[in-house]
Amino acid sequence: MKQSTAKNNQNSKDQAKKMAVTEAILFSKGDPVEIKSLIKFLKISPAKFSQILSALKEKYAQVDSGLQIVEKKNKIQLVTKANLGLLVNKFLGQSLNEKLSAATLETLAIIAYRGPITKAQIEYIRGVNSSFALKNLLLKGVVERRENPLDNRSYIYEISFDFLRKMGLKRVSDLENYEELSQKLSEKVKNGDFSENNSSAKK
Amino acid sequence: MQYQVQLDEFKGPLPLLLELIEKRKLDVTSVSLAKVTDDFLAYLKEREEVSLQNLAEFLFVASQLILIKSKVLLPFFELTAEEEEDIKELEERLREYKKFKKAARQLGRRWQQQRIAFCREQTIPIQVKPSFPPLEKTELAKALTSLLKRDETPAVLAEETIEKTISLEEKLASLKKSISQRVEISFRELVKNSQDKAEVVVSFLAILEMLKQRFITVRQEGAFGEISIKRLSKL
Structure with missing residues (x-):
């Protein structure tokens, strides 16, 4: 009995240390950090790491903490709390979010809920050319693009960590109606190519 | 309507x-x-x-x-x-x-709403860390004396003359000749008879060019060391 409590003590000490190391790395890096590389560095299982991450988040959830963790896919970033945004900004004197046009916001919404997504798929939903809005979003850094692994003639677009930070979101799924809107209506919409699908289905 | x-x-x-x-x-x-x-x-x-x-x-x-x-x-x-x-x-x-x-x-x-979550500003650290090998004082002194010796002649003020410049091609040809006579030669020897700094510079450029063309290989033991030039192929 005594032995096992000693072991538990050791375990929690170990976990506390790893939590501290994780925090230190996230702080010093500033940028998003890959979870995989943290797991590898700490030499722990993914399950153990998510325990550490939850513990960190719990700590930051306290009112007397000004920090939070933002997540996207397999990366995490240590940032300040969104509800302190205006106050922190007052001190830093950085520029606030500039107003976005309706077209830009529409494009951004489609990327946020449906990304990663191609330009053709965005334009299928909007029914209008979206090059300008996309360029604008890329410039603002709230959207990033990479080559489409399925078709190297096109790019796929998705939201960036800066999007989450500027929107005050911890993760993209915290968006309103994310469950409903992220669901692709049908394969047709996803492919953004009706006519061919239809004709081939009929044959 | x-x-x-x-x-x-x-x-x-x-x-x-x-x-x-x-x-x-x-x-x-x-x-x-x-x-x-x-x-x-x-x-x-x-x-x-x-x-x-x-x-x-x-x-x-x-x-x-x-x-x-x-x-x-x-x-x-x-x-x-x-x-x-x-x-x-x-x-x-x-x-x-x-x-x-x-x-x-x-x-x-x-x-x-401007609920912006700020992150640490990443200032990209530019590391300017020239890696100087440990140098003996005597070596510095030696380098200085050789430099002083080279510049013994008092600087003559500009005498409005246009000097003939050595083109890279000319130098390349002459260097190829001197290297073809020997298998290995040091850079110092090569520029021994140079007329002026410009010629040394051109010689150095010629060496780089030959290196690029894979006529020669170049070795230098440590910083400020002698550059030895070795012929690779028949010229």
């Missing part, structure tokens, strides 16, 4: 259609599509500046609307399976677009 649609930027046929339907407080159904067909066509007629590419999109939607209206007005009017599909698609796309239009508004509000 006149419809004034405020355009802040170009609006495609889908947003226009949705706007017309919402103005009448209708849901997206084929019946409501039939009802706004005239409004849509009237809008198209009024706006003559719609560009050709956009016009095609508008006309495509317009043709579908007319089809839908025909179907509603003439119950016995049969649509082909493909036409039915197309109409269903238009409805689906409109409903889809409607959702995102709403989401965009919410996103815009959130954006304006």
Whole structure:
């Protein structure tokens, strides 16, 4: 009995240390950090790491903490709390979010809920050319693009960590109606190519 | 009935259609599509500046609307399976677009709330760390004396003459000659008889060029060391 409590003590000490190391790395890096590389560095299982991450988040959830963790896919970033945004900004004197046009916001919404997504798929939903809005979003850094692994003639677009930070979101799924809107209506919409699908289905 | 649609930027046929339907407080159904067909066509007629590419999109939607209206007005009017599909698609796309239009508004509000989470400013550290090997004082002294010796002749003030410059090609040819006579030669030896600094510089460029052409290999033992040049191929 005594032995096992000693072991538990050791375990929690170990976990506390790893939590501290994780925090230190996230702080010093500033940028998003890959979870995989943290797991590898700490030499722990993914399950153990998510325990550490939850513990960190719990700590930051306290009112007397000004920090939070933002997540996207397999990366995490240590940032300040969104509800302190205006106050922190007052001190830093950085520029606030500039107003976005309706077209830009529409494009951004489609990327946020449906990304990663191609330009053709965005334009299928909007029914209008979206090059300008996309360029604008890329410039603002709230959207990033990479080559489409399925078709190297096109790019796929998705939201960036800066999007989450500027929107005050911890993760993209915290968006309103994310469950409903992220669901692709049908394969047709996803492919953004009706006519061919239809004709081939009929044959 | 006149419809004034405020355009802040170009609006495609889908947003226009949705706007017309919402103005009448209708849901997206084929019946409501039939009802706004005239409004849509009237809008198209009024706006003559719609560009050709956009016009095609508008006309495509317009043709579908007319089809839908025909179907509603003439119950016995049969649509082909493909036409039915197309109409269903238009409805689906409109409903889809409607959702995102709403989401965009919410996103815009959130954006304006300025609930910004700041991260640490990453200043990219530029590491300027020249790696000097440990140097003996005597070596520095040696380097200095040789430098002083080289510049023994007092500097003559500019005597407005245009000196013949040695071209890289000339130097290349002469260096190739001197290297071909020996297998290995040091850079110091090579530039021993140089007239001026310019010639040393040109010699060095010539060495780089030959290195690029794989005529020679070059070795230098440590910083400030002697550069030895070795012939690689028959020149």
